[in-house]
Amino acid sequence: MQSVPTAEIITIGDELLYGQVIDTNSAFLGQELGKLGIRVRQITSVSDRADEIVTALDLARTRANVVLTTGGLGPTKDDLTKHILTRYFNTELVLDEPSLRNVEAIFARFNRPVTEVNRQQAFLPASCLPVPNALGTAPGMWFEDQGTVFVSMPGVPFEMKRMMTDTVLPRLAAHFQVPPIEHIVVQTAGLGESMLAEQIADWEDALPANMKLAYLPSLGAVRLRLTGTDDGQPNLRGRMEALLPALREKLGQHIFAETDIPLEQAVGQLLAARGLTVATAESCTGGYLAHKLTSVAGSSRYFRGSVIAYHNDIKISQLGVLPETLAAHGAVSEEVVRQMAEGARQHLGTDVALATSGIAGPDGGSEEKPVGTFWLAYADAHRTVTRKIVFNRSRQLNIEYVTHALLNLLRLSLPAAE
């Protein structure tokens, strides 16, 4: 087996150093290169100054087999990076016909004539292999120089991502003849990272030497990524998949997906598959739960609507919560969320409903019900399930955490498919 190829990422642009733009490109590149088995050695953000870009390139090539740059391409910056690379590799700009046709096609789509500035974008350094840009006018460039690969891409995230997926990643895989590497994602909800690790410790310890498990935690959820590298034996993926039944047995209902989809989409698939409709009745989450459910394209198949009842009057008038229940137990109580969920089902005419009431903070807490106290409820035709959560980080994180817990409650409470 050969050693692992290494990469460096250079992101170019004053706006990164001023903090006007957060660099999200590097994280995408790190993830994708990692999946290919290429280790990222360093990420460097530099200004638009030519001397600083050249210094960064000089240093990166001493440490890495491949240097990826984003930014500094495109008409407004006068193709800064392109001119620097042309000089750096001691070559000259020549017209690239396919790139020109791409620019012309894009302008034709908008019924506009090609400007001279955009025509210039089709001139590329003679020594580079062009990288087509399916979504924009600035092509990428692939250079090979004294054993190092250099790839230059635009800074616009969706253009860069498409370029990576369509062209750069396959070329890198071929160039470095990276050994086959396979990934399987298993997503869990409702278990913290350390609890989860404990629960599957035996399984993880028994993994063969060429398989590694990564824990990728987020608020209320943990993504598990099993990575298998070539061990000279056939059918790597099949051998990885053969390990999954034992993992499923250990984690049971905590697994919500075995693909890279968000929880709200997994829940939507369950609802759609069972032909069930859903409504929400929200107080403390203020519409964030409805937003999550409707952020999934096609959610109108199962989502009918919500009542956001911040004020108690609306809990009464729109959801049928009883004034005496509010008076006796307060809005943040098991009794009230139960009536909210049942009321939402009835008033909005759905098969199931979710409800929540709590204190998101920073103010509004009391000795008995401190900030971070939340009641959750699920209702269907046969039963109502309630749950209490105490969680207090910040207003925004509290809202996100409770929303995630509600989606998970829905997932776990839905009647089984027939």
Added chain:
Amino acid sequence: MQSVPTAEIITIGDELLYGQVIDTNSAFLGQELGKLGIRVRQITSVSDRADEIVTALDLARTRANVVLTTGGLGPTKDDLTKHILTRYFNTELVLDEPSLRNVEAIFARFNRPVTEVNRQQAFLPASCLPVPNALGTAPGMWFEDQGTVFVSMPGVPFEMKRMMTDTVLPRLAAHFQVPPIEHIVVQTAGLGESMLAEQIADWEDALPANMKLAYLPSLGAVRLRLTGTDDGQPNLRGRMEALLPALREKLGQHIFAETDIPLEQAVGQLLAARGLTVATAESCTGGYLAHKLTSVAGSSRYFRGSVIAYHNDIKISQLGVLPETLAAHGAVSEEVVRQMAEGARQHLGTDVALATSGIAGPDGGSEEKPVGTFWLAYADAHRTVTRKIVFNRSRQLNIEYVTHALLNLLRLSLPAAE
């Protein structure tokens, strides 16, 4: 005048290179250093390996007057960065009493005994000036070595930010005796960057040489930041403020705030000041508008509730939209959003209401009403205002853009204060 001090930022952690975490610390640091008049020369992300961190420090000090690092502090990583810096500056760890008392106070708050691992966090390199951590157990460190300042902070964003604001920025300002620099933020909504630039071109051209204007655009809004640097004359801030009336005159109602607050907070302040309550009736935005309004702490003073009416039945039953209007014009129409806004006011009992209906995509469009068609409405006791928007990027961006437009419609439509 002296030359501008330069900084480099080094963020430490394998998770950054793997792309598991997006580096948001650097953007914050870049913004704050910029406000102080310190130019960020480079941002570097490196792994948790000692040799790679040392190399990054060696290179950074050749280019910058101050080197800021985040990450690699804290008990789980065994205070990696601290041990590396102790060796790097050829010093030794000694107990720092104030840091120990801070650790003890934090554990006392949670009623837990201080573990040995956490006690170790109070040992700091003898040659450093500690930087107190108000929100965590790992103190920061300030070193001065051969003319360069090194500051090491934890990677946890809220701990690092508080440390910067409380201690590091004031110390940097004193250390470099940076000339006075002043910033004034003016936030606008409803005008694109190029339109805005055109509208204030004369004003911008007439700015004195020591004042610069930056355009910081986001979806539907542009923040203007006027930065004034020392020109040896007194009262820099006063002279900057004297330029504002002319800017206000040129931009009029497009200005929504002269501080760094989001639009939903500015709108909330208007509602609270006028003692008005608000409700929303949402279809395509699916609760995102209610979420934005309620993301502001204290919003229960003016926000009463919402009806998310994805299904037409709910537009009829909860908002009083007439079935014949839906049949004649369709849900995405001026007539329907008008009834939704008026119905929300009435059914939810508020002074004003916002409503929207549209096609967020990716599916659901038609020849006549393509994806990206949105109708917006505002209603109060005296009038109803409607507006049509066509905007199509992605489902998520469409929802965000329309929500922003609704908040701006509310801001511009509210009755004047008495």
